[in-house]
Amino acid sequence: MNNLLTKFKDIYTATVKIPDGDEITINKLNVDFQSSLQTEIEDSNNDYTAVLKYILYVNRHICSLHRDYNFTYKDKLFLIDYWISDISSIEPEKLNLHLIDELKDSQLELQLDKSPVLINFIQPNILQENKILEFLLDQKEDESGRMHVIFFDVFRFIHSMKIGEQLFLIENLSISEFFELFKLLSVSHLRQISEKLTTMLQDVGSVRELEADITAFY
Amino acid sequence: MISYNDVLEISKFYKYKQYDKVLSLTTKKIPSNNVIDFFQKCISERFVEESDCIKLQIDKKELLVYKKDFLKDLPPYEETIYPIDGYHITIGYPNVDLILPASCIKKIQHENTILDINTADYNNIPLSLVKKCMPHIKRFIKQLNTTYIYHVTTKYNSRFTYNKDIIIHIIYLCFVQNYTTLLEQQLLLMKQFNFTYQDFNFITPSMIADYLKLIQKSLNKHEQPSH
Numbered sequence: 001m002n003n004l005l006t007k008f009k010d011i012y013t014a015t016v017k018i019p020d021g022d023e024i025t026i027n028k029l030n031v032d033f034q035s036s037l038q039t040e041i042e043d044s045n046n047d048y049t050a051v052l053k054y055i056l057y058v059n060r061h062i063c064s065l066h067r068d069y070n071f072t073y074k075d076k077l078f079l080i081d082y083w084i085s086d087i088s089s090i091e092p093e094k095l096n097l098h099l100i101d102e103l104k105d106s107q108l109e110l111q112l113d114k115s116p117v118l119i120n121f122i123q124p125n126i127l128q129e130n131k132i133l134e135f136l137l138d139q140k141e142d143e144s145g146r147m148h149v150i151f152f153d154v155f156r157f158i159h160s161m162k163i164g165e166q167l168f169l170i171e172n173l174s175i176s177e178f179f180e181l182f183k184l185l186s187v188s189h190l191r192q193i194s195e196k197l198t199t200m201l202q203d204v205g206s207v208r209e210l211e212a213d214i215t216a217f218y
Numbered sequence: 219m220i221s222y223n224d225v226l227e228i229s230k231f232y233k234y235k236q237y238d239k240v241l242s243l244t245t246k247k248i249p250s251n252n253v254i255d256f257f258q259k260c261i262s263e264r265f266v267e268e269s270d271c272i273k274l275q276i277d278k279k280e281l282l283v284y285k286k287d288f289l290k291d292l293p294p295y296e297e298t299i300y301p302i303d304g305y306h307i308t309i310g311y312p313n314v315d316l317i318l319p320a321s322c323i324k325k326i327q328h329e330n331t332i333l334d335i336n337t338a339d340y341n342n343i344p345l346s347l348v349k350k351c352m353p354h355i356k357r358f359i360k361q362l363n364t365t366y367i368y369h370v371t372t373k374y375n376s377r378f379t380y381n382k383d384i385i386i387h388i389i390y391l392c393f394v395q396n397y398t399t400l401l402e403q404q405l406l407l408m409k410q411f412n413f414t415y416q417d418f419n420f421i422t423p424s425m426i427a428d429y430l431k432l433i434q435k436s437l438n439k440h441e442q443p444s445h
Contacts, residue, residue, distance in 0.1 A: 004326055004333040005342050012344045031320040031348065032341030038318065042382070087345045217345065218319075 016082060019074040019097050024066050029083050033061065034217055041214060048145050049137070052152065054214040056133040059126045071126040073156075074100050077207045084210055087217070096203040103157060108196050110189050115164040119193065121200075122159035129156050135175040151182050153212075154193050220247055220263045220393060222418040222426050226404065228389070229397040237386050244389045245315050253362065253380065254295045256314045257388070261289060264392040266424045272391050276374060283368045289378070289388070290369040293361050297324055302350050304328065309354045311362055316340055317382045320348045322355040367391070395423070403430060 012028040040057045044050035062071050062079055071079075074097045085092040103121040110117040132155065136148045155178060161168045170178060185193075201208060210216040220228075224247050231239040248263070250256035264270065265285035272283040297310030308325035312318075320340050326333045333339065348355075362380050367388060369375040378384060403426060407413040411433070418426075 002333045002339075003331045004328055005339060007328070008342050008344055012346075029345045030341060031316075031318065031343045031345065034320070034345060034348075035316060035318060035341065087349050089346055089350065 014086075016079075018071070019078050020072040021066075021069055021075060024069075026065050026079070026082075028086050029217060037217060046145065048149050050214055051149055051212050052133055052137055055152070055212060056130060056137065058211075059130050059133070062126060063130070073124045073126075073129075076126055077204055077211065080210055080216075081207045084216060095207060099200065099203055103200060104159070106196075106200060108193060110185075110192060112163060112184065112189070116162075117189075118162040120159045120161075121157050121197075124156040132156055132175055132178075135179070149212075150190055150194070151179065154190060154197065155182060157197055158193075219422065220244075222400075222404070222421050222423050223415075225393050225395060225423045226397070226400045226418070229394045229400060232390060232394045233397045240389055240394075241314075241382065241386055244393065250314060252295060252311045253314050253385075254292060254311050257289050257292055260388065260392045261285060263422075264288075266422070270424075272368070274368075274391075281370060281374055283370060283391075287370050288368050288391075290366040290375075292365045298354070299325075299327075300351070300354050302354075303347060305347075307347075307351055309351060309358060311358050312355075312380060313337075314385055317380070317385065319352065319355045319359070322358050323348070323351060 008030075012030065013025055014028060015023050015025050017023045037054065037057050041050045041053045044053055058080070059076070062076055065071075065079075077095060077097060077100075081092050081095055100123050103123055106121050108119045108121075110119065129152075132152050136152060139148070155170070158170050160170060161181060168181060173181070198205070224243070228240055228243055231237070231243065245256070248256060248259045250259060264272070265288070270285065272288065274281040274283060293311070295311060297308050299306050299308050301307075306327040307323060308327075309322050310324045311322065313321035315321075315337055318340075320343055323335060323340075323343065325335060326343075335343070359380050363378060365378040367376040367378050367384070368391075378388075400423075404413075404415075404418060407426070407429065408415065411429075
C-alpha cells in the first residue's frame with residue numbers, strides 16, 4: 001500500500017469518550033462513507049424517504065463502530081458533531097447533552113376525544129430508532145412522506161402513553177401497533193408534542209438539524 | 219469501441235430503467251481519466267460520419283444536433299497543483315465513475331511520497347482533506363458546468379450540470395436506440411446473412427447501418443420488374 005494511504009489510515013482514527021459509554025476508537029469519515037451514502041439515498045422516491053434512509057445509514061455506521069454496545073441518542077449527537085467538526089477542521093462545540101437526560105422526567109398532557117392523554121418521554125437509543133426506520137422504509141413507497149418523518153422524530157422519544165386509564169408502554173408494542181397509535185393523533189397533537197421536544201432540546205437544535213440533513217456530510 | 223452488442227445492452231438497461239448499469243457498462247466500455255476525456259470519446263463514438271446527428275423531438279418538431287453542437291464549450295482538460303494542509307494536491311476535472319467532488323483530486327504528494335489516485339484509493343481519502351480542497355474543486359466544477367449538453371440556437375439548447383442523472387442522459391443521447399429494432403436487425407443479419415452473435419462484438423452500430431442499407435438496396439434491385 002502506498003505510504004500516504006497508510007498515513008491516512010493511521011492519522012484518521014481517533015479515540016473518543018462517548019457521553020453514555022466508555023472510550024471507543026473511531027475512524028474519521030472518508031470518501032467511502034460519502035460514496036456509500038450517495039448510493040444509499042440516490043434512488044429515493046422523494047426527499048422524505050431520502051431523509052429516513054440517510055438517518056438509517058448514519059445510525060448503522062455508528063452501530064458498526066462497536067457492535068456490542070447500544071448507542072444512545074446522546075452518543076449519536078456527540079458523534080455527528082465530532083465528525084462534522086472534524087470535516088470542517090473546527091473544534092467540536094461543547095454540547096449541552098445533559099438536557100436529553102431530563103426527557104425522562106418530563107410529561108405532556110393532551111386531550112383526545114375528551115379523554116386525557118398523558119405522554120412520558122425517554123432518551124431514544126439507536127437500535128430502537130433503526131427498528132422504526134426499517135418499519136417506515138418497508139411501507140409502500142407512495143405512502144411514505146412527511147408524516148413518516150414526523151412519526152420517526154416524535155415517537156422515538158415517547159416512553160409511554162396513558163389514554164384515559166389505559167397505559168401503553170411503547171417498549172411492549174410492535175412498531176405497527178405503535179404506528180396505529182400515532183394515527184389516532186391529530187396534526188394539532190403532533191404539533192404540541194413536536195414543540196415540546198423542540199423546546200426541551202433547543203440547545204442541541206443545530207446538531208439535531210444535521211441529524212436529518214442529507215447534505216451534512218458533503 | 220462501442221460495439222453493436224454494447225449498444226444493445228445499454229439500450230436494454232435503459233429500457234428497463236437500470237440506469238446504474240447504463241452508467242457502469244458505458245464507463246467500462248469507454249475507459250477514461252476524467253469526465254472531459256469520457257465525453258470526447260463519447261463524441262468520437264457517436265459522430266463517425268459528417269452527417270451523423272442526434273434527433274430530438276422538441277415543440278413537436280425534430281431538432282437535429284450535429285457534432286459541432288453537442289457538448290458545446292466543453293473545456294480542455296487541465297489540472298493545477300495546490301499546497302493544502304502540508305500536501306501538494308493536484309486538482310483537475312472530476313471523473314465519471316465516482317461522481318463526487320473528491321474525484322477532482324488526482325494526485326497527493328507529501329514530501330517525497332506521491333499518491334496517484336485510482337478509483338479504489340478515493341475511498342481512503344479523509345473528508346476533512348476533501349473539504350479543504352473544496353474552494354479549488356468548485357472552480358473546476360463551475361467551469362465544467364459552463365458546457366452545454368447541446369447548443370443549436372439560443373432558443374434550442376440545454377445546459378450541462380455535473381451530476382449522475384445528466385451524465386446518464388448524455389449516454390442516452392449518444393448510445394441508446396430502440397431495443398426491439400436493434401434485436402430485429404441483429405436477428406435478420408444472423409438468420410439471413412450468416413452473422414454470428416460474436417460478430418456484433420466487433421462491429422459498430424454505424425457499420426451495421428451501412429450493411430442494412432446495402433441489403434435494402436440489393437433487395438430493391440431484385441424486386442424491380444425485369445424489362
